[in-house]
Amino acid sequence: MATPHISAEPGDIAPVVLMPGDPRRAQRIADELFDDARLVTEVRGILGFTGTFQGTPVSVLASGMGGPSIAIYATELARFYGVTRIVRVGTAGGLQPAMPLGTVVAASVAHTDSAMTAGWVPGVALSAAPAFSLLRAAVEAAERDAVALRVGAVFSSDTFYADDPTVTGKLAVLGTLAVEMEAATLYAVGAKEGIETLALVTVTDDLTTGEHLPALDRETGFGTAAQLALAASMPPPVS
């Protein structure tokens, strides 16, 4: 049975899903990292593929941009397709000095200006955090493979073109590493639906220097984060 936003049949999507914002990054992840990848959904141009990685089924589905969009896909995957792990493979703006373009950040917590979860528990500002199991596995994979990985807070903003740049400045002073748009909502949906989630984002804009990567590099510069996502989320091989 398809959902309003995903046309795959039950069983077409693996329990582990990588989730970039950009549908073309989803296609590249499938083409470059999966074996036997096949298109399983393309509703609204949001591409999803399923294949295998080292013999184990895995899927990739784009989220589109922003919290409301990723909430739709993560919720439908959890409720209707039996997905148990979602790892966002995104891009972000770096907020700290000495974080060159290409730096990969694992979001151990996500601040947000989104109102999406504000009413879930009245009077309580919910914390948005990943599954510790996935975060730990990503850190261990980075250490094992000698891959540089920064771990810390990100800011998941509803606004790409911010009117008030002092907001990210204040968050940077508080140690926030990067700004992006989906991690907090993904983590909130993960908590609500009882699935494991993690966001690994690659810095494509340095907000401290004004350096930016062009659009093609945002589409292609996912390799390290996607490899870490696979290493962190795939079940250990059966020996």
Ligand SMILES: O=P(O)(O)O[C@H]1O[C@H](CO)[C@@H](O)[C@H]1O
């Ligand atoms: O590259 P993706 O994964 O889409 O992530 C970032 O890029 C988009 C903005 O350009 C937002 O979705 C933001 O979170």
Ligand SMILES: O=c1cc[nH]c(=O)[nH]1
């Ligand atoms: O949300 C985002 C994504 C990439 N770069 C930014 O500055 N913000």
